[in-house]
Amino acid sequence: MTAASGMEWLKSVKGVILDMCGVLYDSGEGGGQAIPGSIEAVKRLMASGLTVRFCTNETQNTREQFVQRLRVMGFDISVSHVFSPAPALVRIIRERRLRPHLLVHDGLTAEFEGVDTRLTAEFEGVDTSNPNCVVIGDAADKFSYQNLNEAFRVLIGQEKPLLFSLGRGRYYKETDGLKLDVGVFMKALEYAGDVQAEVVGKPSADFFGTVLKDMSLQPHEVVMIGDDLVNDVGGAQSCGMKGIQVRTGKYRPSDEQHASVRADAYVDDLAAAAHAILTVH
Amino acid sequence: MTAASGMEWLKSVKGVILDMCGVLYDSGEGGGQAIPGSIEAVKRLMASGLTVRFCTNETQNTREQFVQRLRVMGFDISVSHVFSPAPALVRIIRERRLRPHLLVHDGLTAEFEGVDTRLTAEFEGVDTSNPNCVVIGDAADKFSYQNLNEAFRVLIGQEKPLLFSLGRGRYYKETDGLKLDVGVFMKALEYAGDVQAEVVGKPSADFFGTVLKDMSLQPHEVVMIGDDLVNDVGGAQSCGMKGIQVRTGKYRPSDEQHASVRADAYVDDLAAAAHAILTVH
Numbered sequence: 001m002t003a004a005s006g007m008e009w010l011k012s013v014k015g016v017i018l019d020m021c022g023v024l025y026d027s028g029e030g031g032g033q034a035i036p037g038s039i040e041a042v043k044r045l046m047a048s049g050l051t052v053r054f055c056t057n058e059t060q061n062t063r064e065q066f067v068q069r070l071r072v073m074g075f076d077i078s079v080s081h082v083f084s085p086a087p088a089l090v091r092i093i094r095e096r097r098l099r100p101h102l103l104v105h106d107g108l109t110a111e112f113e114g115v116d117t118r119l120t121a122e123f124e125g126v127d128t129s130n131p132n133c134v135v136i137g138d139a140a141d142k143f144s145y146q147n148l149n150e151a152f153r154v155l156i157g158q159e160k161p162l163l164f165s166l167g168r169g170r171y172y173k174e175t176d177g178l179k180l181d182v183g184v185f186m187k188a189l190e191y192a193g194d195v196q197a198e199v200v201g202k203p204s205a206d207f208f209g210t211v212l213k214d215m216s217l218q219p220h221e222v223v224m225i226g227d228d229l230v231n232d233v234g235g236a237q238s239c240g241m242k243g244i245q246v247r248t249g250k251y252r253p254s255d256e257q258h259a260s261v262r263a264d265a266y267v268d269d270l271a272a273a274a275h276a277i278l279t280v281h
Numbered sequence: 282m283t284a285a286s287g288m289e290w291l292k293s294v295k296g297v298i299l300d301m302c303g304v305l306y307d308s309g310e311g312g313g314q315a316i317p318g319s320i321e322a323v324k325r326l327m328a329s330g331l332t333v334r335f336c337t338n339e340t341q342n343t344r345e346q347f348v349q350r351l352r353v354m355g356f357d358i359s360v361s362h363v364f365s366p367a368p369a370l371v372r373i374i375r376e377r378r379l380r381p382h383l384l385v386h387d388g389l390t391a392e393f394e395g396v397d398t399r400l401t402a403e404f405e406g407v408d409t410s411n412p413n414c415v416v417i418g419d420a421a422d423k424f425s426y427q428n429l430n431e432a433f434r435v436l437i438g439q440e441k442p443l444l445f446s447l448g449r450g451r452y453y454k455e456t457d458g459l460k461l462d463v464g465v466f467m468k469a470l471e472y473a474g475d476v477q478a479e480v481v482g483k484p485s486a487d488f489f490g491t492v493l494k495d496m497s498l499q500p501h502e503v504v505m506i507g508d509d510l511v512n513d514v515g516g517a518q519s520c521g522m523k524g525i526q527v528r529t530g531k532y533r534p535s536d537e538q539h540a541s542v543r544a545d546a547y548v549d550d551l552a553a554a555a556h557a558i559l560t561v562h
Contacts, residue, residue, distance in 0.1 A: 145424040188469040
């Protein structure tokens, strides 16, 4: 597409939220590699005066570890500008004074150290050896029958079972093939425990709301750029934002004929998106 | 309840289908133990001239192994009178000339020996290393992340994914606690592969139909006795049979106020059910 043809609405945009995997980089061996033009595009967007934030459903690493990996690839990104499900859930857990049973990736557990269930329980006066909710992330190999049974028993033991899922993805691609994502095990535990999970992360409106609050912008002033039509573009649109889908990452041509979600624009990659945005600013 | 009060409909009954676990025996250490009065009740029903069949969703053992266990408990049951999901699925696989990828309990694999996927594929002229459907049973510990990924990749590799599930149970009770049942992993793979599983076993109408055919009886001539309100009683009723729920096994008092399924009678145990039936015959 030509730079800003049909994208005059970009003039009212004051902020940009960028999805990360599939927009900034492709995951793969050694942590993945930057998508051509994306490092420069991020740099230009940040230098333009627009408010830029990053929004990912990554739950295999702590935010710090994750940002560190992107820095190695060449991105100049600050941890405080990255929004991922785990810190958002930690806030919820603190607010509601819950005692979580965690079924998450080993790499992620550090993110929860600040929550320390023992600490919460002392504060609440309730025994910590007695979790009252279940949190699942993309636990990968830790999704064993034994660990799923354990999580299920916590759920079924509650009068009102409470299940949090860090995202609702079906699967993702790694160098050695497709891998089941957290949403699959969310569905499993939902059925087992007769419970509807609370999803933290995209496309949750609460999650996008936290990012918008941090940007001090109204939804109509912000555009989300992602490769996932439903969770990035559709999720952002449901909150009143605009949504651009890039033709990189998990993008498939059939996305442009999707039954219910239509992006405000489809562009080849982040470089093209940045060019279109900066042309009108 | 008194013997046959309000159960005059029993007069037209010519056959009885008995659920097994929770009706005949309770599972547990050493294979479980007979529920008091059930051995004698089975004996009396079979001696009465009624046609008696057994219908289970057991998929952790072959039918032969399973019946052997019941004989040890004291039940005089013939293998040919027991209907379980695996042999029913083997028939489907043979009829449709499918090449299954099996994710089933180790104890069950023998049941599929007759199907030998190599044989089917030779017959079809298609390579057996290339399965075109997935079969899941109550695989228990074999439901690892790796095995689930493998099954998922078979599904996602098909133009029209085909998933068979041996039952759709949520969980069951063993001596060391509640265990996730096959239905939970069916839901997981359904979501991952964007597919609706074909359930073989109760409450499938095809499955009950096979039993009725073997009994040479019409649905309205048969009563199903089970401890599972939805899969036993509701499933049988959907096929035009009557359904009695026993207050043993997984029965819970709340079953008698279920939103959508109402048994034709609730009785304390199999002995009471047999007494009511035999009183009018």
